[in-house]
Amino acid sequence: MDCNPTSVVLRPSLALDKEREAGSGGVVFSSALLPNQATIPKAFIWPQCDRPTAIEELDSPVVDLDGFLRGDEASTARAVDCVRAACSTHGFFQVANHGVDASLGRDALGCMDEFFGLPLCHKLRARRKPGNMWGYVGAHADRFSSELPWKETLSFGYHEAGDDRVVIDYFTSTLGNDFQRMGLVFQRYCEAMKKLSLVIMELLAMSLGVDRTHYRDFFEDSRSIMRCNYYPPCPEPELTLGTGPHCDPTSLTILRQDQVDGLEVFDGNRWRSVRPIRDALVINIGDTFMALSNGRYKSCLHRAVVNRRRQRKSLAFFLCPREDRVVRPPPGELGGARLYPDFTWAELLEFTQRHYRADMKTLHSFTDWLLSSSSPSPLRST
Ligand SMILES: C=C1C[C@]23C[C@@]1(O)CC[C@H]2[C@]1(C)CCC[C@@](C)(C(=O)O)[C@H]1[C@@H]3C(=O)O
Ligand SMILES: O=C(O)CCC(=O)C(=O)O
Numbered sequence: 001m002d003c004n005p006t007s008v009v010l011r012p013s014l015a016l017d018k019e020r021e022a023g024s025g026g027v028v029f030s031s032a033l034l035p036n037q038a039t040i041p042k043a044f045i046w047p048q049c050d051r052p053t054a055i056e057e058l059d060s061p062v063v064d065l066d067g068f069l070r071g072d073e074a075s076t077a078r079a080v081d082c083v084r085a086a087c088s089t090h091g092f093f094q095v096a097n098h099g100v101d102a103s104l105g106r107d108a109l110g111c112m113d114e115f116f117g118l119p120l121c122h123k124l125r126a127r128r129k130p131g132n133m134w135g136y137v138g139a140h141a142d143r144f145s146s147e148l149p150w151k152e153t154l155s156f157g158y159h160e161a162g163d164d165r166v167v168i169d170y171f172t173s174t175l176g177n178d179f180q181r182m183g184l185v186f187q188r189y190c191e192a193m194k195k196l197s198l199v200i201m202e203l204l205a206m207s208l209g210v211d212r213t214h215y216r217d218f219f220e221d222s223r224s225i226m227r228c229n230y231y232p233p234c235p236e237p238e239l240t241l242g243t244g245p246h247c248d249p250t251s252l253t254i255l256r257q258d259q260v261d262g263l264e265v266f267d268g269n270r271w272r273s274v275r276p277i278r279d280a281l282v283i284n285i286g287d288t289f290m291a292l293s294n295g296r297y298k299s300c301l302h303r304a305v306v307n308r309r310r311q312r313k314s315l316a317f318f319l320c321p322r323e324d325r326v327v328r329p330p331p332g333e334l335g336g337a338r339l340y341p342d343f344t345w346a347e348l349l350e351f352t353q354r355h356y357r358a359d360m361k362t363l364h365s366f367t368d369w370l371l372s373s374s375s376p377s378p379l380r381s382t
């Protein structure tokens with residue numbers, strides 16, 4: 001593989017579930033090409049209705065977690081009210097004084113600069129293999145053939161294993177022992193994200209009037225996804241998107257942005273920007289938690305836009321339950337008619353990876369697909 005390809009070559013159109021062997025070559029999207037191009041390939045051009053427009057800022061609350069983490073009752077009550085208000089509307093809020101070491105977040109963003117700055121042939125050592133979710137991808141050009149997102153991504157899994165090395169081992173086994181330090185930084189970052197996500201789960205439970213340990217226990221043995229998003233500068237940012245409009249299919253997202261604008265949330269009427277706040281973390285509810293709350297909390301539509309001058313990076317930690325846990329709301333508190341059937345995260349994840357490109361209707365489409373499937377799972381009650 002030429003380490004510095006001279007052009008973006010996109011293979012002929014292919015449907016999502018007819019994924020070709022990645023080894024067949026042909027498709028690369030590399031930021032190394034960009035400074036020399038004045039226009040973007042047609043496959044990256046999005047429909048007019050999806051293109052970025054001039055927008056205002058989202059009024060997303062910043063929840064100070066310091067008092068809650070110290071067990072202060074008044075601060076806890078304020079945090080619970082703040083979370084309830086945000087999750088009952090656009091599902092986004094930011095947290096400050098969250099207990100995650102600020103230097104760890106900056107180190108992780110620094111490791112992203114190091115990885116995505118590698119020659120393409122080195123990045124391709126981590127290339128995502130067909131049927132697998134982990135690895136390096138350019139513009140999802142191995143899965144989609146139009147409306148390609150203007151980004152490179154690196155995704156890997158995180159779960160507590162006996163030796164606490166699952167992420168370190170991923171980096172050293174995929175990229176070599178020279179990447180031991182990078183693996184250690186991301187290992188520690190994922191551990192910190194997991195710890196914070198369980199704190200947020202307590203807050204969410206309390207704000208829903210559910211026993212405060214309910215969701216925490218449900219995610220204790222979580223199998224989460226870490227995704228590094230790298231958005232190169234784009235010669236025609238008004239025609240494309242860094243990440244298309246979607247609701248996260250996962251349960252909870254903890255997003256660390258760098259200081260470059262780009263995250264946008266649809267508040268029901270218009271797109272609004274989520275301005276980066278230094279060292280704060282953006283939290284949003286995903287589809288799986290919307291089902292766990294029987295629709296009380298909203299998984300919200302969001303996207304990422306790019307710009308002509310500056311690269312942008314974001315670190316998205318996606319909390320997910322163990323694959324075989326049945327997703328259903330807690331008995332009693334969130335009563336009323338069930339909005340969604342029982343399902344497992346494994347079923348929803350497989351739907352997004354093999355049958356459906358996650359967008360703003362993923363959970364609705366998944367529910368239809370699930371209930372229409374010929375072999376209903378014995379776990380499922382509707
Ligand atoms: C389960 C997942 C699928 C996507 C990553 C994630 O872990 C959560 C967000 C999903 C995604 C980012 C939504 C927009 C479309 C997508 C294809 C992307 O642009 O990356 C989605 C991810 C995916 O790899 O399918
Ligand atoms: O990069 C961002 O700000 C958002 C990315 C995102 O929504 C995602 O990866 O699910």
Ligand SMILES: [Fe+2]
Nearest residue numbers: 246247248302
């Ligand atoms: Fe997202």
